[in-house]
Amino acid sequence: MYEKFFEKLKQGEDIAGAFTADFQMVLLISLGVLLFFRLFTTVRLAIVASFIALLLVIRAIPLVFRVSKEHSDTFDSMLFYFALAIGLVIVLLGGI
Amino acid sequence: MNLDTIFVPALLVAFPLIAAICLNFLHGKDRVVKAVAIISVVVVLVLPWITDAAVYWFGGHPQVENVTGGTNIVLSKLNLAIVYKYAAIQKLFIAILAILASAAVLIHFTERVSGVYVAMIMLGVASTSAVIMADDIFNIFVFLEILTISQAALVIAIGSIQAYKTAIKYLIFGGIAGSSILLGIAILLNNYGLLNVSDLNRAITLDIEAGIPHALIVACALIFVGWLFESGMVPFHIIKSDVYSKARPSVAAFMQTQTKFVLVALWVVILRLFYGISTFNALVLGVGILSMVFGVMMALKQTEITRLLAYVAVAQAGLVGVGLGIGTRAAVTASIFHAVNDALAMAILFLSVSVVLHITHTVDMRKMGGLLWKTGYVPFLCLLGIFAVSGMPPFNTYQSEFRIITAASTAGYPELSVLIILTSIATLVALMKGFYTIYLKEGQDYLTDKELTPVSYSWGTEVFMVLLVAICLAIGLTPQNVFPYIEQFVQTLGVI
DSSP, rough: HHHHHHHHHHHTHHHHHHHHHHHHHHHHHHHHHHHHHHSSOHHHHHHHHHHHHHHHHHHOOOOHHHHHSOOOOOHHHHHHHHHHHHHHHHHTTTTT | GGGTTTTTTTTTHHHHHHHHHHHHHHHHHHHHHHHHHHHHHHHHHHHHHSOEEEEEEGOOOOOOEEOOSSSOOOEEEOSOOOEEEOHHHHHHHHHHHHHHHHHHHHHHHTTTTOHHHHHHHHHHHHHHHHHHHBBBHHHHEEEEEEEEHHHHHHHHHOOHHHHHHHHHHHHHHHHHHHHHHHHHHHHHHHHHHOOOOHHHHHHHHHHGGGGOOOOHHHHHHHHHHHHHHHHHHHEEEEEEEHHHHHHHHHHHHHHHHHHHHHHHHHHHHHHHHHHTTTHHHHHHHHHHHHHHHHHHHHHHHOOOOOHHHHHHHHHHHHHHHHHHHHOSSHHHHHHHHHHHHHHHHHHHHHHHHHHHHHHOOOOOOGGGGOOOOTTHHHHHHHHHHHHHHTTTSSSSSHHHHHHHHHHHHHOHHHHHHHHHHEEEEEEEHHHHHHHHHIIIIIOOOOHHHTTTTTTOOOOOHHHHHHHHHHHHHHHHHHHHGTHHHHHHHHHHHOOO
């Protein structure tokens, strides 16, 4: 993890901001998993699932550079996420 | 003469529309444009306060009783005309919108005079006011289209290639989202033969007793996608932040207010129509969480100050979405309160950046620094704005964020409370990073010639910033002057 961040630092990236953003991402995923499993399964399973999610996410750090790459201003990228969103909305509202 | 018959809610839309037409026509005659614009701004500021709360039927068409709609559903009452509802909450929204539109117009005059530019701001006021007040879904669609066009035009006015690209992308997505809403409306019209939201609410309530029709789900999905675009939620947070960052900061302050108010107004319409669909709230909650977290994450990564603020504005809109998605009465009330509070607080930051850009002529934070003693009270006001946006007491956003956090815990989502608190902290980190870079870092090239001379800047911006900080503090210290009106509004929705 240190080497990955150090590599980005050499490329002129803001590491302090990136590290805070990564921390936020780790919490989003682990708390999201906790909330989802707690609402739809049992509390014990939710704790186990969120712990596993936490481990997996920490292994994948740094995530923020990948996320910001996906946040590109290009038209095709935006259109792809728009198409994905409308599909998901119809599927989720349909209760599938 | 009865003033109630003159100052009707429709005038809140009609006057800015007429002003926009006149200003557009007068473009090029700078002195006349300036005079008309200032008169228009004064009228726009005064109108929300002198207009009494009322329900306005266009053309004076009354409600009729016991009418069969497009299907065999019999409604006890049916509205024949377009209806505008103007109560305390609409008054609050339109009054805040008018203040920020005035700021955008008057700050623009410190640089140059353009009739078309001011016309687009007036068009923005008219369209947002209509969306806030209208109880007719087709009328809302029409004004959403006008809103998108006016926002794109304000970006085009910057005149750079990047601004043109952003505006074109925004118009294309606006076109797709608009078509999506229109298709949703067409399905509703086909099924129920109605466009009035209150009438549709009654018809759908009767219809879903036997089960939710598939057509209703598709209509909901289509209108929901339109809502995502208009409110800048995931996946439209990228284009929305791009638009804010390419526009002049004084206009971006106005635009983010429009977005937050349209977010609430359109959500109210969707909720009243599709409250029967069980996954609706979960979906709003999901996109709210994603917008909030991605917004603040991307803000932390930015090197451009306008883009940083744009992403913070998106994150705060996400927080409003989270409150609406929780769906309890307390959460929804707190969330609408937060939309009002955050619109005011974010405007302080955008206005402070308009002063910074006036001096530095760059948005790149790496080229900024050393402005602390060069810009009067602006850094101090900016710092107060940062505290306000981050939800610190005694500012207004503290009152609303605290209520959202409490409501999330009470509704059985303590994880969300944790996430909201951490998002507030990350927001503070992102904004303080920007503050340090602009004001505290070592001076840059643009200051070396006149290192000790205070740089000139627009004092008008400072006046508006003081006004906004005062409003934020006033609401923060006495929330009881605003909060009960929002509570009352949520109660009258009848579907929460």
